Amino acid sequence: MYKESTLSVQISSIVQETEHVKRFTLEIAKGKQLPRFSGGSHISTYLETPKGLLVRQYSLTSHPDDCSHYEIAVRLSEASKGGSRIWHQSMKVGDHLQISYPKNHFPLSFKARHHVFYAAGIGITPFISMMQELRDKGQTFELHYASKSKQYCSFYEFITQHYSEQSHFYFSEDNHRIPTLFLENHLVGTHVYFCGPETFIEHFVKAAKDLGYPKKSVHQERFSPPQLKRVKPFKVSLKSGNEIWVDEKQSMLDALLQHGLNVPYSCKVGRCGTCELPVITGDIDHFDFFLSEDQQNAQNCILPCVSRAKSDKLVMEIK
Amino acid sequence: MKNKAVFINGKRKYIFCGDEQGLKLLSNVLEKGKEEGLTYDRYLLSDLKMTLLQDFLKSQKMGTFVYLAIPFLVLQQFRKALEDIGYLEEDVQYIGYGERKIPVFCCRCHEINMSNQEQNRLFCNRCSLELEVSDHYSAMHNAFLGYVAKL
Amino acid sequence: MKWTGDLAHFPYPFKDSTYRYSNNSIPMKQPFCIEVTPSYKKEMLLKRKLLSDHPERCYQSLPHSITGQWEIVELLIDHLISQYPQHFSVEKENNSWIFFNKILDEKVEFIFGDENSLSCEPLFFISHHVQEDLIYMRQRDDDLYLDAGQLCFPANWSLAFNIGMKFKNIHHPIPGFKEEGLDQRILQFLMRLEAGTPWERLNWSLMAGDRLDTSLETFDQWGKLRKHVTRENAGELVHIRVEVQKLFRLPRTNSILFSIHTHLLSLEQLSTNREWLQQFYEILSELHAHIVEYKGISHYKASLMHYLEEQLERVKAT
Numbered sequence: 023m024y025k026e027s028t029l030s031v032q033i034s035s036i037v038q039e040t041e042h043v044k045r046f047t048l049e050i051a052k053g054k055q056l057p058r059f060s061g062g063s064h065i066s067t068y069l070e071t072p073k074g075l076l077v078r079q080y081s082l083t084s085h086p087d088d089c090s091h092y093e094i095a096v097r098l099s100e101a102s103k104g105g106s107r108i109w110h111q112s113m114k115v116g117d118h119l120q121i122s123y124p125k126n127h128f129p130l131s132f133k134a135r136h137h138v139f140y141a142a143g144i145g146i147t148p149f150i151s152m153m154q155e156l157r158d159k160g161q162t163f164e165l166h167y168a169s170k171s172k173q174y175c176s177f178y179e180f181i182t183q184h185y186s187e188q189s190h191f192y193f194s195e196d197n198h199r200i201p202t203l204f205l206e207n208h209l210v211g212t213h214v215y216f217c218g219p220e221t222f223i224e225h226f227v228k229a230a231k232d233l234g235y236p237k238k239s240v241h242q243e244r245f246s247p248p249q250l251k252r253v254k255p256f257k258v259s260l261k262s263g264n265e266i267w268v269d270e271k272q273s274m275l276d277a278l279l280q281h282g283l284n285v286p287y288s289c290k291v292g293r294c295g296t297c298e299l300p301v302i303t304g305d306i307d308h309f310d311f312f313l314s315e316d317q318q319n320a321q322n323c324i325l326p327c328v329s330r331a332k333s334d335k336l337v338m339e340i341k
Numbered sequence: 342m343k344n345k346a347v348f349i350n351g352k353r354k355y356i357f358c359g360d361e362q363g364l365k366l367l368s369n370v371l372e373k374g375k376e377e378g379l380t381y382d383r384y385l386l387s388d389l390k391m392t393l394l395q396d397f398l399k400s401q402k403m404g405t406f407v408y409l410a411i412p413f414l415v416l417q418q419f420r421k422a423l424e425d426i427g428y429l430e431e432d433v434q435y436i437g438y439g440e441r442k443i444p445v446f447c448c449r450c451h452e453i454n455m456s457n458q459e460q461n462r463l464f465c466n467r468c469s470l471e472l473e474v475s476d477h478y479s480a481m482h483n484a485f486l487g488y489v490a491k492l
Numbered sequence: 493m494k495w496t497g498d499l500a501h502f503p504y505p506f507k508d509s510t511y512r513y514s515n516n517s518i519p520m521k522q523p524f525c526i527e528v529t530p531s532y533k534k535e536m537l538l539k540r541k542l543l544s545d546h547p548e549r550c551y552q553s554l555p556h557s558i559t560g561q562w563e564i565v566e567l568l569i570d571h572l573i574s575q576y577p578q579h580f581s582v583e584k585e586n587n588s589w590i591f592f593n594k595i596l597d598e599k600v601e602f603i604f605g606d607e608n609s610l611s612c613e614p615l616f617f618i619s620h621h622v623q624e625d626l627i628y629m630r631q632r633d634d635d636l637y638l639d640a641g642q643l644c645f646p647a648n649w650s651l652a653f654n655i656g657m658k659f660k661n662i663h664h665p666i667p668g669f670k671e672e673g674l675d676q677r678i679l680q681f682l683m684r685l686e687a688g689t690p691w692e693r694l695n696w697s698l699m700a701g702d703r704l705d706t707s708l709e710t711f712d713q714w715g716k717l718r719k720h721v722t723r724e725n726a727g728e729l730v731h732i733r734v735e736v737q738k739l740f741r742l743p744r745t746n747s748i749l750f751s752i753h754t755h756l757l758s759l760e761q762l763s764t765n766r767e768w769l770q771q772f773y774e775i776l777s778e779l780h781a782h783i784v785e786y787k788g789i790s791h792y793k794a795s796l797m798h799y800l801e802e803q804l805e806r807v808k809a810t
Contacts, residue, residue: 027688057687058563058744086744123688124743132556132632135427206353208403211427234352234404236431238633288686295684312680448708451548451652470712477665481656489712492719 026288028068028120029056031092036115039095043144043176044110045083048092048121055089059124061155062148062243065092066122066288069108078105079289081147082124083177085154092121095176097144127293128215128243130155135211137163140200140226142218143170146177148243149217153185164188166204168218171195202229217243244291244311256331261341274326274336283340285326292328299324304336346370346408346436353404358384358394359436363410366436370408389415391422399426406432413437417483444484445474453484462490499764501529502757505694505734509774511783513669515678517693517739524571525690525738525751526622528579532595535623535704542644542705543619549709551616552655553628553640560628560745561614561640562605567740567749568618568626580621593621615640627750628742629659629682636682636748638662643707645754647697647733648788650708667782687743695735697787698796702731704754721792726799727760730792732772759796763803773800 031048039045050056059082069076080094096109113119128148130137137156139149146167156163165185169175171193181189192198202225205214214235216226223242230240258266258274268277275297278285287297292310301324308318310325317323324336348370355374357367364371364385374381386394389411398407407428409419416437423433442455445463452467461474465487472487479486529535543550553561569591572580583590587604600617603609610617619626619642628640636659643651654662659682660675669675685691699706700717721729736753763769776789776797784790 026686029688060744060746063743063746123686123741125686126743126746129631129746132630133424133427133429206402206404209427210398210401210403210405210432212403214403230403232351234354234406236429238429238431239403288684294686295680312684314676446653448650448653449710449712451709475665477653478661479653479657480661482653486650486653488708489715492712492715 026066026122028122031056031119031121033113033115033117033119034091036113039176040174042174043095043097045093045095046109046113047084048094048119049090056092057123058089059086059151060126061086061130061152062128063124063126063151064128064148065094065124067094067109068120068122069105069113070119071104071108073104076105076108077290078109079291081151083147083150086151095144095147097176122288125288125294127289128217128241131213131239131241134161134213134239136209136213137161138204138208138212138214139163139165139167140214140216140218140222141165142168142200142222144176145216145218145222145243146181147217149215150177150180152215153188157185164190166190166192166200168192168194168198168200168222202226205229205233205235213239213241215241215243220244253330256333257335258331259335259337261339268330273328274324274330278326285340287327290327292325295325297325297327299326300339302337302339305332306330306336307332344436344438346410346434348373349406349434352406353380354401354406355379355381356384356398356401356405356407357381358386358407359410360386360389360412362412362438363436366410366438367408386411391419395422395426398423398428406434408434408436410436410438412439413441414439443474444482445472445487446479446482446484447472447487448489453482454487463487498530498755499757499761502755502761503694503734503736504765504768505696506768506771506775509771510778511775512780513666513672513674513783515674515681515693517681517691520690520692520738523690524575525740525749526568526571526575526624527736527753528572528576528595529623532623536596536620538704539623539644540620543616543642546709548652549707550644550651551619551642552651553613553615554656557628557630557640558607558614560630560742560747563742563744563747564626564628564749565614565618566604567742568622572621591621596621615642622751624738624751624753627752628747629750630745630747631683634683635659636679639747643752645704645752646707647695647699647735647754648706648708648711653708665786667786668780682739682748685739685741685748687741690741691739693737693739695737697733698789699731699733700729700792702756702758704756706733715788718788718791721795723795723798723802726792726796727763727803728758730759730796730799731756732759732762759799763800763807766807769800769803769807773797773804776800 031050033046034049035047037045064079064081066077066079080096082092083095084093096106098110099106130152141149165188172178192200214230216223227240227242253270255269258268266277266281268274275287285297288294293312295312301322306321306324307330309328312325346367357371359367416435420435441458443458445454445456447465449470450468452465454463454466456463464471471490473490475486475488477486569582573582579595581592589602589604591600625643625645629636630639638654638657641651659679663669663675700721701714703714706714734755738751740749742749784793
């Protein structure tokens with residue numbers, strides 16, 4: 023199976039942040055250094071399980087210039103396919119694991135004159151390092167953070183201690199929600215960033231669009247692949263003549279990998295473009311955030327980690 | 342940089358800004374805005390001074406779209422000011438009119454020379470090298486690259 | 493200065509008998525962005541003279557590139573000491589660093605991250621210790637910008653003109669590059685480049701003469717030699733110029749470092765390898781006219797082909 027180059031780390035501490043969230047500190051061997059990273063970066067973690075390797079992405083919440091350790095925060099997801107459950111139930115202080123180098127699919131805008139972060143729940147995590155970076159650069163920002171209650175609010179103490187002037191909390195238990203109306207008040211030159219559940223992001227992205235925000239001022243980070251609205255099974259036909267069946271429960275990438283095809287991939291949420299493959303014929307349903315509109319319309323390539331066939335069959339340029 | 346304003350849909354507010362001649366060039370989009378009952382401001386830039394306009398543009402909210410129509414000769418400095426405020430390329434249509442000078446970057450000494458639109462060869466003011474004007478453009482220098490015209 | 497190419501270490505750039513523009517990048521086997529060759533001392537002398545005599549031509553940076561410049565210093569020193577421990581070392585105490593260059597018998601003390609602790613910008617400093625040219629492309633707002641660079645040995649382009657420019661604009665003068673959609677593909681490829689997985693590619697061109705410094709600024713001087721190529725002198729005068737370009741993601745500023753190591757070899761030397769001679773001749777024979785023009789060969793292509801044919805006949809006769 024394709025695997026990127028990785029770093030070997032050890033869990034040095036585990037903190038129960040809230041009832042559902044644990045923070046893990048990852049250290050590199052003495053004498054070595056972890057790479058610095060930019061605000062908004064994440065890593066892939068590789069978990070060895072009896073069923074094979076589980077790859078999961080988590081934002082880095084430590085200081086971007088701290089080369090001695092990284093920190094991630096993991097929420098135990100009820101719908102967990104294993105990743106967060108293993109982190110919560112099996113991982114112990116002293117355990118070793120492989121992680122990727124830091125990557126950033128959610129960078130701060132350079133052109134922005136003011137940054138506004140909208141977070142819901144565990145969607146707070148990428149903003150922790152982004153706020154740090156902006157503070158170091160002396161740029162202005164504000165945070166609007168929705169959570170169930172103070173008790174369930176990850177990083178509450180940390181944020182109130184370090185960014186009290188910039189931060190606003192909205193607890194649904196108190197019937198407080200972040201109104202999309204806020205988007206009406208941002209001055210020209212503001213960039214907005216959304217991170218949280220799919221419905222939260224969609225709601226805010228639509229509101230910004232309706233107001234006439236240019237696309238480039240609106241940034242979003244998804245932790246899970248986008249919800250597919252029309253999922254159906256299809257066939258992939260290879261150059262070798264072989265055909266591979268993709269059922270409605272799996273991604274095309276997973277199907278190809280299962281059949282032993284050496285397809286490089288990385289993010290698995292349609293962001294990085296690593297798994298792009300050429301398509302000869304067939305209608306493609308694009309769900310990625312990597313290809314440009316023109317490239318998607320050309321219907322000659324696909325990111326199999328999220329995209330699928332509209333037609334019954336895709337004929338591929340791969341062996 | 343365009344010669345004619347094109348109407349852009351879906352913005353919460355429009356600003357039509359220009360000197361007298363410039364506003365005439367915007368009349369088609371301004372009429373369209375009126376017809377559709379959109380929120381807009383008309384801003385007469387009578388003396389082509391930036392300070393007041395800058396304060397006005399800074400106080401606008403996200404979702405504002407600007408049409409700016411002024412002589413080509415001052416367009417670049419206005420564009421720079423708008424970008425500094427935080428207006429993206431997508432937020433503004435720049436409409437130029439009148440005389441146009443083409444800035445040409447000397448490949449040997451880096452001097453920026455002003456050439457007429459029709460001229461495709463000129464001598465550098467500083468090092469006297471004969472330059473051939475290319476279509477390679479630098480936004481940072483706001484200039485086109487001038488190559489050695491003759492070996 | 494007469495250039496003697498190093499035949500044994502020459503990065504011969506061709507695989508097939510045809511050449512087209514492509515993204516010919518491959519993952520690096522040894523992830524080091526610098527190489528110290530036997531001509532280190534000679535090249536450092538030349539490079540330092542250029543940097544001090546023509547700083548505007550050889551060095552450019554935008555104010556917001558400083559953090560990225562430190563990142564380059566950290567990466568380069570790390571690669572120098574891990575690959576050439578006999579030549580380079582560093583002592584670190586917190587942020588106080590002492591860097592030793594044993595080839596040139598030099599010692600530099602500075603505080604990492606503190607610009608005032610060096611007498612120049614960080615990229616300018618580290619440029620004085622590596623043979624490579626160093627180009628820093630910052631990824632911002634979904635594009636790549638040339639935000640800093642040290643360029644002593646350019647293949648006919650101007651760093652001073654290109655500073656601050658977007659990736660596609662930089663490559664605008666390459667004929668066919670945009671039309672084939674390659675600029676967009678390569679930009680996307682670069683933007684998905686990840687830390688820990690560096691790539692490299694080779695780029696080639698031909699030149700009349702043997703100077704490493706073929707800047708656009710001095711084209712009026714060295715370009716003239718193109719007119720002096722004859723079938724008799726082509727072997728000695730015409731050189732193939734190969735750039736080994738290495739691409740590293742710098743994760744702190746989410747930018748990309750291009751290191752460019754330039755190698756020159758006279759056609760006379762190239763012709764001593766029979767396979768290379770044959771393949772190179774085939775490539776030139778069918779090279780598209782727009783590439784011939786862009787690579788600066790059109791002035792002397794006929795003389796060059798004559799020369800290569802003579803060489804081929806000579807080889808066949810032996």
